Each structure stands twice: as C-alpha cells, then as structure tokens.
Amino acid sequence: MASTSKKNESSVLFDQPGPKGLRTIRIANIIAAAVFAVVLVLILMRLAAPPDGENQLSWELWKPALEAEAWTDFYLPGLWMTLQASILAVIGAVAFGLVFGIGRLLPNPLLRGVSAVVVEFCRAVPVLLMMIFFWRGFAFLGIGNSSYWAVVLALVLYNGSVVAELVRSGVGNLPSGQREASLALGLTETQSLMQIEVPQAVFAMLPAAVTQLVVVLKDTALGSIIMYTDLLQESRRLGSMYFNILQTLVVAAVIYFVFCWLLSRLAEWLPEKMRQRTAAPTEAEAVAPIAIMDPSNINQIAVAKEVDEKMFTAGAGPRQYHVHHRGSNASIREWRRTRYMQGYDETHPESQVDPQTMEFPELGELFKARPKDGKGSDSGTSGKSAKGE
Template identity: 30%
Template sequence: MKIFKKILMLLAVLMMVVTPFAAITADTTSSSSSADTAKTTDDSLKKVKEKGTLVVGLSADYPPYEFTTKQDGKTEYVGIDIQIAKKFAKDLGVKLVIKNMNFDSLLVALETGKIDTIISAMNPTEERRKSVDFSNIYYSGGKYIVINKKDKSKYTSKESFKGQTVGAQNGTLEYNLIKQQFPGATVKGLAKLNNLIIALQSGKVSGVLMEEPTAKAYVQNNPNLYAFNSKVSVDVNETGAAMAFPKGATALTQAANKTIADIKKQDLLDKEYVPEAAKYMKQSSKHNTMASYWTYFAKGIEYTLIITVVSVLIGFVLGIILALMRLGHNKLLHGLAVAYIEFIRGTPLMVQVMFVYFGIGAVIQSLPALAAGIIAVSLNSGAYVAEVIRSGIESIAIGQTEAARSLGMSQKQTYQYVVIPQAIKNIWPALGNEFITLIKESSIVSVIGVGDLMYQTQLVQSATYKGVAPLAITMVIYFVLTFTLSKGLNYFEGKMKHE
C-alpha cells in the first residue's frame, strides 16, 4: 500500500512538470495543421470580439512609432503604432490593452497567446513569416545610422564602419543587415534601443542602425547625435512596418488589412499620426528633467517591494519545506527536494521567469505578468533558502536533538523548539544576503513587462531621450533599499545574539 501511494505521488509530480511542456509541444505541433484548416476553423476575430479586448504587444522605446510620455502625472503610450492600434481596436468594437515588453520577447508572447497582435514597427521578414502571419505594410521608411556628431567626418557610409562595432536592437531586421552588409564590422545587439544610444554615447559602439523616423527622432532631441542614410539593400517584401498575428489567424489579419486600407485612404499617417507623435516628442524634450518623472520611480519602487516581500515570504516557507524534505529519511521526498534544488540553482532566473510567463502562461492564459514574476522569483528563492536552512540545521550538534528526544519531545517539537531557533541564529546573515539579493534580482521581471523599478527606468529613458541619468537615479534607489534592509537585518541579528 505504501509503495502504491509513493507511485501515485511520483506520477502526480511528473504530471505537474510535464504538463506545461506538453501543452507547448501540442501548441507547436498543431500550428501546422491549424494553418491548413484556417479557412474553415479560424475564429481569431470572433475570440477577440467575444472577450472584448485587443491585446497589443509592443516595445515602447521606438519613437515616433511607440514611446511614452507623461500626461497629467500618468504614463501614456503614444506614437504612430499606438494610433494605429487604437483605430484597429475601435474598428473591431473592443477595448485596447497595451503590453509593453522587450522587442525580442514579442514573437514568443504572440505564439503563446499572451497577446493578440504585435504592432511595433516590425518588419515582415521571410524568417518571421514562417512563424506568424503579417498584415499589409502600413508604414515604410529607410534605414538610417545614428552616430555621435563629433564623428560626422569619420563615418559617411556603411563601408566606413570596417573594423568598428555597430549596434542594433535584438531580433530586428537591422541586426541581420549589419551582419550581411557592413563589411568588416561587428554587430552589437541589445534588447532596448535606449541602451544602444547609451552605448553609442559612451563609445561602446560607433553607430546604431534603425528606422529612418526613429533615427530622426533621437537626433532632433539630442544635439550630440547625427543620422544619415545607410543605403542598405532591403527586400521590398521585408521592409516597412506591419502587424503580426498568430499563424492561421486569417480573419483577424484581414480585419487589420481593412483598417490599414482605411488609414491610407484617409491619409491619417501624414495628416494626424506622424504630426501628433512629433508633438509629443517636442513636449518630452521640453519637460524631460528627472524631477518631473518622480512618479515613475515611485511606482517602480512600489512594484519592486511588492515582488520582494511576497517572494521572501513564499520563498522562506518553501525553503523550510524543501530543507526538511532533503534532511528527512523518505527517499522519494529527499530525491524530489534534491532534484528541485539542483535544477533551480542550475538554470538562470531570467529563463525561469520567461518559462513561467510564456510556458505555464500558455496553459493558464489569464496568468498576469506580475503573478508570473512573483511565482518565478519565489520558486528560485526557495531553492537557495532551502540550502541555507539545511546548513543551519546540520550545524546544530546531534546532542541537542538527542537531549530533546530523551526529555520526551516528539520530532516535531524538537525541530520547533530546539533545532530551528538555534539554526535561525546561525543562518541569519546568510538569509539576510539572500533577501538583499532578491531586491536586486527582482529587476529581471522587467523582461516580461512587470512595472518594477527597472521597467520604469526604461520608460523614463525612452520618454526623456536620456540614458545615463535615469540609471544613476535607479542605482541610488536600489542602494537605499538594500542599505536600509541591511541595517534592519543587522539590528535583529544583534538582538538575537543577546538573547
């Protein structure tokens, strides 16, 4: 009977681990067949209308396509793509929902159902067409190189970058164009365009390749920059910006094409969308002092503290359970604890965050980014806390346990009143280090669009066209948070030593 129970427990655990992978595999294998039957079974448009929202994924660091501005103390998404998204949602009769994340995460979010479409100045390359469907082109522009103005005479063409490093956003057509058409140049890819501009100004890269409107936007708002036409050769079918949809979402793609046709018919891009984006960019350049964006940093601190506090509590409880499982005599529970701890400690936290959000999130569609971030950070913290607690328990002399048991205490009472209290005193500094590390590591959740401090910093960078100043403020904020926590932990450590 005991063996049967252990087998059932093992099967249950295996199902919990395998289910997300199975769901993703099923989704991948079914994509080819769904494409064949899209004409008869496609209900993409119907689903959007039934839920009443159009979830649009974008990377809001790409003016004038999409960027942020402050209106009445609130963060607003503005730009050409935002206007197109608003019109598309209005034409469908649904509410628009914006999901801001790294550009190189957008296709994953689309394929796992976290968003309905990508409207982020995405080029419809042949490689991308294998995974997603694209609408018609809604805006075309050339590829420009942004350089430091002082290097104006040094760099005059793409050939002049031989032996130099040229930057481009990860996952973009520009990244591949540098590798293919910049002879002797090395490509440097980063997730955010703001960080590439910082790299340019600090001499890490000699130039940054981007869309013409975006290049001109940065130059207009930064007198130390200069832009010129790269004259790269681009396939006419791959250039320009288009909306991206899940493979087989024919009905939704056709609806987007109707919206694009209406935009072109009314000439809304030249008459309204581009001028309005330029207006917001001018406003940002006039009111781009760091003090005016204090609400961004305040909101980031709030989310960072929420993630840290909740993750600390969950991670501590999970760590105790895992430590006791590993120290116990039950081979199955011991094996599970060891496997979990080694697996979590052997994989990067960023990968874990993205797997929880995009992997498990593919099964649980309603899983919010904040919840996914907290779950991932908590599970990661639990593995490290478990090892800290285990080392603390093992540091207690066996005689303490034997003495407690000889006095008639049960194993539970022995751990509760004798072992754990002494172990906590021994491991308090190590636990403190883990908690402090957690505050800093929580910044990783910004990759899935959680509005923590790092995420808000990136918004300030894109809104002010300044790269270093927001980072300097963020460093100070993180230092204040960790220093305050460190002092608090030291206070309680001193109290415990005197008890």
C-alpha cells in the same frame, strides 16, 4: 593581542608606519587620489562631449529625469511594483524554504530525496530562464498579469531553495547536544527537528535571509526583460520619451542602491540581536551553503574563524559546538571521522582517526601516549586516565 577579535585585516599586512613610512604613504595617497580624480574628470568630459552625441550633463536632459512628474508617474509606481513583487516573493521563498529545508532533514528517505532534487534543481536553473518559462506558460494558460506572477514564482523557487539550504545549514550548525538531549528526553527524530532544532535554526538563519532579501530585490529587475513594469522598466520608458535614458537609468540605479544598501546594513546589524536566541552561530555572510551538490560542506572560512576565536577569546573558553556542521551538512553521524578530516581537534585525541588505518585509537594506548600537559583541556578523559594508570 587583545584586539584580535576585532582585527582589521588592513592593519595586518604592514607595521605601524614610522615618520618616513607615513611620508611615503601620504605621498602615495595623494598620487592615488590624483589618479582617481583624473579618471573621474575624464569620465565627466566624456559625458559632457560624447562623440557625435549631446552633452549628457546638460540640465535639459537631467530635468525630466528628476522633476516631480517623473517621480509620480514613473519611478514611484515602478518602485511600488518592484517592492510588491519582492515582498510577495520573500514571503513565498521563506515558506518554500521551510517546507523543503525541513523536508531535506526528515528521517523519511523518500521525502528527503524529493526535497533534495527540488532544491538542487531550483538552485541550478538561472532565474531568468524560469521567469521566461513561467511568463510564456502563464500567458498560454490565460492567466492575467502573467509577467507579475512569473517574476514572483521564479524568485520564490530560486530564493526558496537558498532559504531551504539555510534552514538545513542552520540545523547543522546547532550543537549536537541539542538533538542528543531531545532524543534522550524521548522525543522522536521528527519531533526533535520540529520542536527543538528548526526553531533555533530559523533565528540563526535570519541575518542570512535578510542578505537574501537583497538578492530578491536585485533580481526583480530581471522582470523588466519579461515586460514587467518594475522600476527599471519604468525608467527605460521615461528615458525613451525624453531621449535621456542615461539619466533615468542613473536615478533608478540610485534608488535600487539605497534600498539594497539599507538592507545590507540591517543584515549586518541583526546577528548581534539574534545571538541570544539560538545556540547556533549567526553570521550575515552565512549565505554560502557552499557549492551546489556539496556532500560535505566544510566551510574553511568558518573553520578558520573558529580557530581564531578559540585562540583569542579571553576567559569565555572555546565554543562548544562541532565545527564540521558548518555549511549545510546536517548529519551528525560519523562526526568523529569528519572532525578528523577537518584536521583539528586538539582537545579530543580520542576522536582522532589514525590516517593510515582510518581507525580510532584504543583508549588505553591513548592515555599512555598522552603527555601530561593535556590535563586542563578536558576534565572528563584526563580524570579517567589518571585513575586508569
């Protein structure tokens, strides 16, 4: 199984088909394609002749949605507004996320608590509610352009809280040796955090932050509900002028899709680049700092991948960091216990807690009970055990 590292889950479930299987698959393929083609045709027919409506495919409706004036007067200004809000929101979100993400890791319990409350609150409240609140609030305070600032601020608060969790999980994913080494060198906890851990965490979280960029771009469309003249709002305005809202919405949807799709591809490409800069794992799908208020944050998917890599990486050996730091549990305390809870650590039997008593085994007992074949897995303890006996 040399190719398991690049395993393609579609091939896992069925054997390489023989001639008979190939024929069945080919026939099924043709039937499925035919079904989809029929569905497509039905949709197009519905579009061409909707009940008591006009032909939605006619060029009279598409032309005003596609001609040059539509782009210069509506789509491009709208797109510019959308991008303006997204870019500002992303910058704000990263700043907010760094401040509160680091805040959640500081040794000071007061700062930690405040940051935790702020982050969890901003993650739980729907963005649209924040937008409406800020929109009305700014309008009452007499701030001009209130819908623009409302869109930006709401997106900063929500996405900033996600970035904060990414920072936290990035730090948590670092090998604990990083912190241990810096503490051993005499740095304080805060210094270690600011100089050693966070800079590496930032690189690790970058791909996930780009994925978050897609969320920001998509969420700016919420601004159209509070009258922000973004791409969606402009396309609706154009559509209500020529009564071709369907067509203008399709054009806007294509523009949104292209931008988001390109960003998604960038997020997939980045982890390769970032791997050299950090000791933490970098993954585009690291978005999930699991569920809100999660105290343990054990990411089963990450764990499974870990097991996978451990078993199949040829020669490189297992990764050296502790899996339980995946997700956003940044604490390195009690890692032995959590490691046991997670249920796998065959290389370090001394870290296994007895499930009945929840106690660590006595070292002497452990070496007696240990089978001889565990020799190669970790040289330190097995060397000691040889001397002890």
